[in-house]
Amino acid sequence: MKAVESEVFAAANARFRSPAMVARTFVPPEQFRILTRPSHTVMVGPRGSGKTTLLKMLTPEALEAAAAAKRFRLSEGLRFTGVFVPSDIAWSRQVESLGQWDIPAEVASGLFEASFAASVLRNFAAAIHERLTREIPKVWLNVATVSIDRELEGRVAEQLALAWGFELRVPSFLGLRAAASERIVALGRAAAAMHRTRDFTIIETLAQGGGLIPDLTLALDVIEALVPELRGEKWCLLFDELELAPVEIRRTLISAMRSVDDRLIFKLAISPYSADLSDLVSAVGAMAGHDHDEIWLSYGHKAEAVRFSFELMHEVIRERLGQEANLESLLGDALFPTEDESETTTELMSDIQASYVRGLYEIDRSFRRYVNDSVGGADALLSSTGQERAQHLRKIMPLVIVRLAFRTPDDSSSAGSRRYRSRKNPHIYSGTTALAAILEGNPRWIIGLMNALLDTGPGRIVPRIQTGEVVRTRNRFRALLSTIPVPVGSADTRRGLLSLIDQIGQSFRQNIVADDFTPDPVGTFIVDGSASDALLDALGSAVNTGAIIYVPDSDSSGLLTSMRGKRFRLSYLLATGYQMPLRLQRAASLRSIISKEPGDDQLELFNDY
Amino acid sequence: MGDKANPEAVHYAWQRIQRLQTALGAPILMAATGNHDMDSREINGFDARGILQGLGNYPFDTDALNNEYWANNVVIQEHGPFRSVLLNSSGYHGYGEEWQHGRVSLRTREYLKRRLRETKDPGINLLVTHHQLYKLGGVDLEDKSEMQDASALLEDLGSGEYGSWFLIHGHRHWPAISHSGGGRGAPVVFSAGSFSAVLYSEIQGRARNQFYVLEIEDTEPGYPIRGRFRAWDWVADEGFLPAQERSGLSYSGGFGGSLNGVQLAAEVSEFFERNQTGYVTWGDVEAAIPDAAFTLPTDFAHFKRVLRDSHGLTLLTMDNGVPAQVGKVAS
Numbered sequence: 001m002k003a004v005e006s007e008v009f010a011a012a013n014a015r016f017r018s019p020a021m022v023a024r025t026f027v028p029p030e031q032f033r034i035l036t037r038p039s040h041t042v043m044v045g046p047r048g049s050g051k052t053t054l055l056k057m058l059t060p061e062a063l064e065a066a067a068a069a070k071r072f073r074l075s076e077g078l079r080f081t082g083v084f085v086p087s088d089i090a091w092s093r094q095v096e097s098l099g100q101w102d103i104p105a106e107v108a109s110g111l112f113e114a115s116f117a118a119s120v121l122r123n124f125a126a127a128i129h130e131r132l133t134r135e136i137p138k139v140w141l142n143v144a145t146v147s148i149d150r151e152l153e154g155r156v157a158e159q160l161a162l163a164w165g166f167e168l169r170v171p172s173f174l175g176l177r178a179a180a181s182e183r184i185v186a187l188g189r190a191a192a193a194m195h196r197t198r199d200f201t202i203i204e205t206l207a208q209g210g211g212l213i214p215d216l217t218l219a220l221d222v223i224e225a226l227v228p229e230l231r232g233e234k235w236c237l238l239f240d241e242l243e244l245a246p247v248e249i250r251r252t253l254i255s256a257m258r259s260v261d262d263r264l265i266f267k268l269a270i271s272p273y274s275a276d277l278s279d280l281v282s283a284v285g286a287m288a289g290h291d292h293d294e295i296w297l298s299y300g301h302k303a304e305a306v307r308f309s310f311e312l313m314h315e316v317i318r319e320r321l322g323q324e325a326n327l328e329s330l331l332g333d334a335l336f337p338t339e340d341e342s343e344t345t346t347e348l349m350s351d352i353q354a355s356y357v358r359g360l361y362e363i364d365r366s367f368r369r370y371v372n373d374s375v376g377g378a379d380a381l382l383s384s385t386g387q388e389r390a391q392h393l394r395k396i397m398p399l400v401i402v403r404l405a406f407r408t409p410d411d412s413s414s415a416g417s418r419r420y421r422s423r424k425n426p427h428i429y430s431g432t433t434a435l436a437a438i439l440e441g442n443p444r445w446i447i448g449l450m451n452a453l454l455d456t457g458p459g460r461i462v463p464r465i466q467t468g469e470v471v472r473t474r475n476r477f478r479a480l481l482s483t484i485p486v487p488v489g490s491a492d493t494r495r496g497l498l499s500l501i502d503q504i505g506q507s508f509r510q511n512i513v514a515d516d517f518t519p520d521p522v523g524t525f526i527v528d529g530s531a532s533d534a535l536l537d538a539l540g541s542a543v544n545t546g547a548i549i550y551v552p553d554s555d556s557s558g559l560l561t562s563m564r565g566k567r568f569r570l571s572y573l574l575a576t577g578y579q580m581p582l583r584l585q586r587a588a589s590l591r592s593i594i595s596k597e598p599g600d601d602q603l604e605l606f607n608d609y
Numbered sequence: 610m611g612d613k614a615n616p617e618a619v620h621y622a623w624q625r626i627q628r629l630q631t632a633l634g635a636p637i638l639m640a641a642t643g644n645h646d647m648d649s650r651e652i653n654g655f656d657a658r659g660i661l662q663g664l665g666n667y668p669f670d671t672d673a674l675n676n677e678y679w680a681n682n683v684v685i686q687e688h689g690p691f692r693s694v695l696l697n698s699s700g701y702h703g704y705g706e707e708w709q710h711g712r713v714s715l716r717t718r719e720y721l722k723r724r725l726r727e728t729k730d731p732g733i734n735l736l737v738t739h740h741q742l743y744k745l746g747g748v749d750l751e752d753k754s755e756m757q758d759a760s761a762l763l764e765d766l767g768s769g770e771y772g773s774w775f776l777i778h779g780h781r782h783w784p785a786i787s788h789s790g791g792g793r794g795a796p797v798v799f800s801a802g803s804f805s806a807v808l809y810s811e812i813q814g815r816a817r818n819q820f821y822v823l824e825i826e827d828t829e830p831g832y833p834i835r836g837r838f839r840a841w842d843w844v845a846d847e848g849f850l851p852a853q854e855r856s857g858l859s860y861s862g863g864f865g866g867s868l869n870g871v872q873l874a875a876e877v878s879e880f881f882e883r884n885q886t887g888y889v890t891w892g893d894v895e896a897a898i899p900d901a902a903f904t905l906p907t908d909f910a911h912f913k914r915v916l917r918d919s920h921g922l923t924l925l926t927m928d929n930g931v932p933a934q935v936g937k938v939a940s
Contacts (some may be wrong), residue, residue: 015847017850018851018928018929150886150887150888151886151887153887154887154888169923169936169937169938170887170888170923170925170934170935170936170937171887171888171936172887172888172925172934172936174925174933174934175888175925175934175936177925178923178925320632455628
């Protein structure tokens with residue numbers, strides 16, 4: 001039964017999957033190696049970028065499943081026990097309720113912190129249970145092998161319950177977890193009772209702990225006193241989806257981390273744009289006794305994303321077909337050149353690319369002028385080698401492809417003011433490397449699209465089917481974007497997030513496809529220093545969902561602590577809808593882009609090219 | 610498979626089901642004909658069965674079996690460790706008002722009994738059909754669609770003459786497991802929730818779209834059918850995930866056990882007292898009381914209440930609802 005569960009019914013979102021289920025299909029990205037270090041970490045990534053999966057992979061349950069699956073190996077076993085703490089949407093509701101119930105701020109704060117601490121302690125109790133009941137090889141979890149009998153487990157649980165002020169019923173770590181759950185329920189009831197009776201003294205019996213970190217430190221002291229084999233062990237609190245948590249939680253965490261026990265490690269996952277991200281980063285960086293790491297799970301530069309996309313695409317195929325399969329033979333070559341085109345482009349692809357250059361040279365006067373002026377004609381361009389080829393052909397090839405595919409020929413009877421072809425199915429976005437770029441290293445997109453493609457049957461998946469699935473994936477993503485609320489207080493955002501993104505995309509399209517040819521068109525934007533808060537919030541939502549991607553400078557850490565002055569590109573999935581090449585283009589200020597009047601030709605956003 | 614016998618939908622779903630069979634490497638596929646698969650209201654012409662028969666390899670992949678199915682509304686097959694019966698409870702749809710309910714006719718029952726006598730009881734007997742055999746649950750849907758003359762079928766199968774039976778049906782979209790009326794040998798009846806139908810508003814708070822994996826123990830002829838199930842819920846934007854409480858059937862459970870809630874609680878309590886430890890694991894309990902793993906979900910819910918209220922013990926579960934430990938409620 002277990003094999004059936006893992007192979008056929010795994011869902012793409014790790015949030016609701018057990019760590020063991022996550023582990024059975026896990027493909028480690030490059031960043032996982034950093035995450036396994038015993039250091040504090042802030043991990044930032046948009047929706048679907050795999051944050052939850054990565055954190056769950058650090059738990060004993062996942063490590064045990066990964067060791068059994070033998071799909072990959074760690075260079076060395078983890079030197080800490082992971083305690084996964086999911087964000088609970090109920091936290092925010094609780095904060096709202098306490099606010100509406102006229103409970104004094106001090107009492108409300110005490111109630112909320114007690115409830116949050118109980119949630120973390122609940123997960124901590126479960127992690128102790130997992131740590132001591134699972135048999136995990138040292139190459140996966142490199143900590144002391146400890147086995148305790150029920151009598152000792154009962155004593156530890158009783159002492160922990162005493163330290164935390166919980167009422168323990170079953171003397172076990174799972175009993176402790178149940179006691180924490182009861183405490184959370186009791187705190188909720190207490191809040192309701194305070195609202196009803198205005199008696200705020202109840203808090204004194206329930207919020208007895210000393211706060212999250214003192215409670216954990218005390219717990220570690222108790223555990224080490226009763227189970228000396230665990231002395232000095234590190235416990236890693238894995239906080240997921242912190243953007244969903246109310247700001248009070250993040251504040252509590254930040255203050256907790258400033259006075260922390262060095263047996264505790266914090267790994268925090270959060271969406272890229274969060275008002276207090278910089279506070280979290282600096283709190284982690286300021287913690288004594290550990291190094292700290294920052295992980296960015298979004299890829300401004302294509303090569304990193306493509307590498308991970310390839311690995312996961314391979315894995316999905318292996319999972320579905322039960323055997324290794326060559327991606328290129330399944331999906332074919334992409335028309336867009338890769339970064340190292342001279343090494344990988346086949347003779348056939350070179351011929352096709354040459355036909356594109358000659359084709360555009362025929363129909364596009366401005367391109368003809370550019371080629372003639374810069375290299376002396378199409379033949380000279382195509383026969384160039386080495387530095388010259390790199391300087392001209394490789395740079396302009398992606399632009400040539402989209403212009404030929406989507407631009408009306410200059411001598412066409414329909415030319416004139418209309419510059420866009422209503423051309424169906426040119427399939428320029430199909431092929432292995434193109435799909436790998438479009439999927440942005442986003443596990444949720446990769447798993448979803450690859451499974452849909454594999455559903456279409458055995459054998460080679462033709463470009464028409466690939467294009468169709470890219471369009472479906474893009475339309476689903478657009479539907480999601482259309483539901484994301486943005487502030488309406490600014491002219492830039494009043495028509496919604498999707499409209500803002502369309503405005504940017506259409507401006508890029510105008511510059512790349514319709515205007516006179518330039519080898520360096522605008523295709524990325526820089527947020528102006530004067531951007532309104534409403535616009536920043538909207539762009540922040542776009543970053544958090546993966547609609548726009550931060551393009552860090554080469555010497556930048558990658559963490560997005562402020563939007564202003566930063567460079568972004570559209571996700572390549574969305575870029576296919578604006579007929580853009582899958583490559584970084586020149587940047588312009590966002591204000592100059594969204595101030596432009598829209599062109600005559602509105603994009604048919606739901607067509608099937 | 611379809612809605613109001615939409616030919617494209619039926620065709621699509623059948624292809625998908627077959628693809629699933631291939632993906633699972635399942636040697637046997639048993640597809641019960643649903644009321645919406647039959648064109649009982651002549652939407653697409655006069656031939657109610659036409660869409661299904663046009664599929665070519667429905668529900669079996671040989672003409673002989675398909676002819677037997679459409680002629681007798683039932684096919685009996687032997688598969689080594691188990692014997693299967695595929696019963697078409699929608700066989701008369703297209704005639705008069707038959708679309709309003711399922712039916713198992715006298716002729717079908719007689720044919721079934723004859724074929725059962727001609728074949729060997731291997732221990733596990735499995736019947737798959739579409740319509741429910743009796744009314745289910747406390748929600749009044751003003752529904753009278755249960756299989757006509759199902760009581761006679763249940764009497765036959767519960768008689769012991771034809772072995773022990775596990776019956777699977779759908780139609781009501783109501784996940785439940787029960788014993789049918791009759792003696793101790795009465796069939797276990799598994800009412801499957803709907804995989805993908807939009808659920809009636811009346812049951813939306815008590816059931817979800819589900820699928821199941823059932824595991825049935827090998828057994829000697831005539832001995833009770835026992836097994837376990839795992840259930841998954843459909844969650845919008847997420848896919849299928851381990852089922853939650855109050856989804857109809859929760860993630861894990863059993864069927865065929867002989868203990869009711871009170872009896873199981875007494876045995877677990879006695880085991881706990883005998884052990885003299887702070888807690889016992891559910892693995893220990895199942896090793897000591899093998900029947901515990903096969904307790905029906907309704908009995909299990911009662912067991913937990915009795916365990917707490919009468920024995921001062923509590924059952925701790927993992928996050929997915931799987932039982933983990935039993936310990937005292939208060940020290």
